[in-house]
Amino acid sequence: MIKKLAKSIREYKKETILTPLSVAVEVVLEVIVPYLMAELIDKGVYEGSMDNIVKIGIELIVFTVLSLIFGALSGLFAAKASSGFAKNLRKDLYYKVQTFSFANIDKFSTSSIVTRLTTDVTNVQNAFQMIIRIAIRAPLMLIFSLVMALKINIKMSLIFLILIPIVGAILFILSRIAMPIFEKVFKKYDNLNNVVEENTSGIRVVKSFVLEEEEKEKFAEASQEIFELFTKGDKIVALNSPIMQFAMYSGMLLISWIGARLIITSNMTELTTGELTSLITYAIQILFSVMMLTMISVMLTISMSSAKRIVEVLDEEPSIKNCNNPVKKVKDGSIEYKNVAFSYIGKKNKEVLKNINFTINSGETVGIIGGTGVGKSSLVNLIPRLYDVTEGELLVGGVNVKKYDIEQLREAVSCVLQKNVLFSGTIKENLRWGNEDATDEELVEACKLAQADGFISEFPDKYDTYIEQGGTNVSGGQKQRICIARALLKKPKILILDDSTSAVDTKTDKLIRDAFNKKIPDTTKIIIAQRISSVEECDKIIVMKQGKIDAIGNHNELMKSNEIYKEVYESQTQQSE
């Protein structure tokens, strides 16, 4: 897993290596400083030698300045390395998602992909920065300080060897007790945020049923739970600081007590007063390193789950890929379904489409009608290979869709999805999704076809009108027509409208269809609709029922022979007459 993530370091390898190196240098220097301090006191102050003081003093100043430089350098390198790593990781994830098929996206769900690309990346970035800085610093500090302490006096250092594992173990155990509590808290936190979220978006419902008091109780309950858990967890964490102090003080007392005796009995031969002071300094440095280490282990465990989620995305194989030597050109807009069956991944035996056989000639207009969930959208999503058939074959222009270059296939098949989306940006920018190089004239022409030019021209900013995210500042009908124009700009061989005129009034709906017949007669048009009037005039109408084709025919034929069609027709005409 770490290997996989490390791939994203790339051009920041230099900084990634330099960071721990400068940290190491900084640590060594920082450890030497107290040692020299001891020298300064012993050889300088105690012996009253000004020469030694100046000599050691200059050494000390040089070391400190160097340590400052390397410390700052490590900070600078770390900033670049971690930001760069995050940048690449985000990029790798985003690029990977671009290769995903619809099935891959469905598997993760969009909201989960978004979390992985945002929150999880930030978590892993923080962990990364911590590893290359502190996770290197703490153990190095521990080791070097210990070495220096051993160098000063081996016997005295035994005190450290006893203290370190005890303190380390206590802190580690505490963190492991506290961690599951905090994990629980985060889940409860989601609960609480959920209550708030539901109350902000559903405030009209809450107020109209006069349930403010009940909602307050619900919230107070969640809030109380969090309070209790947090207090429990934090009280354990709060033990850290007294424990650290206890360890520090007892270490200091032990060193002072044993050290003082040693100095006196050996008459400064085995230990000097200066060395005693530096031993105490090392004791403090060592204990802080131990505390750092336990903290790091907690943080890393937390970010581990984020790392796992990221790797899941990176490891995901796109379920639809180009075959070898793909066919580049789509000959025409003919379509043929041969014994096609389809089920969404993970739902075996739950086939959405079964036994589909029919042919559409290039340039025909075909209507598809049927209730919700009968598989209309699934049927057409197979044409541009948004999903792959589970069984059978689907031919476009006489060639199996799996043999095409996917990009070329999708260039030829333009699909206006049922859940369509406009993006924040001007109308022009949105339209150019269909064709990046389209001229302004081409944009206007496509909009005229889609009956969108009229209302766009009435906007004060016309084609430069800014569309808010999700297209919330245009009406449903206007949005659908912009989406149709966008799809037309691809100049496709096959145009699929998946319930794309439901919010457009019947008259405009008809104008769009008439324009299609006149201006793009050679394009195969497939129209999924709820309204009979939208498909009435089609060359062929497919009536679907529970994943199967119930009947195919034109309006007159179906009115005579098909029950479902007749029923829908009658219910709709009665309602509106």
Next chain:
Amino acid sequence: MDNKKTMQDKRPKISGNTVKRLLKIIVSNYKKFLIVVFICIVISSIVSVSAPLFSERLIDDYIVPLLREENPQFNGLNKLILIMAGVFAMGVFASFVYSRLMVTISEGTIKRIRDDMFNKMQKLPIRYFDTHTHGDIMSHYTNDIDTLARMISDSLPQLISSILSLIAVLISMFVQSWQLTLFVLAFVLIMLRTTKSITKRSGSYFVGQQATLGKVNGYIEEMINGQKVVKVFNYEDRAKRNFDRINDELFDNMVNANRFSNILMPILNNLGNLEYVLVAILGAYLAISGKVQGLTIGVIASFLALTRSFNQPIKNVSSQVNMIIMAMAGATRIFELVDEEPEVDDGYVTLVNANIDKDGNIIESEKYTGHWAWKYKHQDGTLEYIELKGYIEMENVNFGYEDDKEILHDITLYAKPGQKIAFVGATGAGKTTITNLINRFYDIKDGKIRYDGINVNKIKKDDLRRSLGLVLQDTNLFTGTIKENIKYGKLDATDEEVIEAAKIANAHDFISMLPKGYDTMLTGNGSQLSQGQRQLLSIARCAVNNPPVMILDEATSSIDTRTEKLVQDGMDKLMQGRTVFVIAHRLSTVRNSKAIMVLENGRIIERGTHEQLLEEKGQYYQLYTGAFELE
């Protein structure tokens, strides 16, 4: 330059009031705790200062004199160690006590603030929710609370103990050697200046980083949500290009922000070390040269240790500065929310259960009777009971969401009990606004709205809303079982009532098909159900409430025609015998209304029955024949 300026402008503004108010909340609730905490922090600070002084006494008073003795006696030394052990034990205990108490104080305060905020939010008028994005409201509960919590639990005690330690250390340093102390102070000044200039820079880059991070996350969210469209249009490469551009921008900001915050600590650390060395050299020089009396090795050793103790709190405070600023900005936002004007309710007419006898007399009842009455307390003290029937009148109503922009002009209409009144018109014509006024989500500027002849301003808001059912286009379901969601309409409803309501709404069939039936858990606004099923549930929720007046606002517009039939039937059943206001986008829904109001730019331009309006050959006729679009 301009860019930088705006960045700095975005830096959170903090008023002194926020700090005062926050302290007041903490102090007023935890006075006793705080006194104990303060005492403990004082003890713990004094003990931590005494540690280096202990080294001095150890060396000067014991080790050095004992070195000169032939047969050193360790009794005094042992005694000192024992005393210090006692002192240290006290320090550890004090720190144990205060860190635990601080947990209770900080978590308790946060809980209090959070609860206050939510309780306040429930009292806010709809206007607040219409004028603030959900993300913005949510961030009060997440970002703002989180930073504030961390500040109270970490930064606050650190700040107190740092300041106390600083004072204690400074005094001891002065006692030891005022000359060296002056030198240290001069050095500290340099450290503080460095901190200031670094945090200032990192602060503005940090704001920039947050802004671009928001941008990148926003882009990711928008594009991933539209990923299927991206695929359909072969837009992947262009999406990658755009992404790279803002991702690189984020990188630049992030590097700069991290750069400054990363170098702060090593610089302060090493400046501290440098100071330490310089003090040592200076001290040693002064000691050896004998220019300063009483400067012994022990004094220097302990002074050096004090220097360290002095640097520590300065470093602590420096690293907390950004945190404290951010937390205070969060607290300011939280208090802004808490200070919002709540929805006022001075209504005094209440809704009561009632029995109606043969002569039409209304007698108030404690229990559910199936009949309700308005209890009207007149100013002269007399009580009047008016039967709840559902008669709604609007008279010359004018209204605007903003004072200078009137949206509804001179609306006059009435709905007799049991009548169905429909509103049609383009988006923005004011249909929804009218219904917002009936249940007093917003209050009118001019004119009168009466409910059973009573001015709605006189009716207690809660009771007014209880008597009105509302079904909206956006169904909002809550996390919980289907049963709980239906019960939302009437909390004490029995299971039979719930099933009955579901049957009325045509929801019973699909609920029974679910593996867990009425106990199916719904999460994320019922995302596992179809739009139509969600709508059926919201109708059932309204049915169990059994209100005499209902408002249906575009309740069927996002449902396919086949399910619409089901929903429509459900609604038709529900509408029987009730006063109903319908806003619809499909004209078939409004055809059988008693009266249809055609709205344009906030005015009723046509009114009448379906047949009358068709005959008039006006706007409605055009809409109906499809010459105009309804959007």
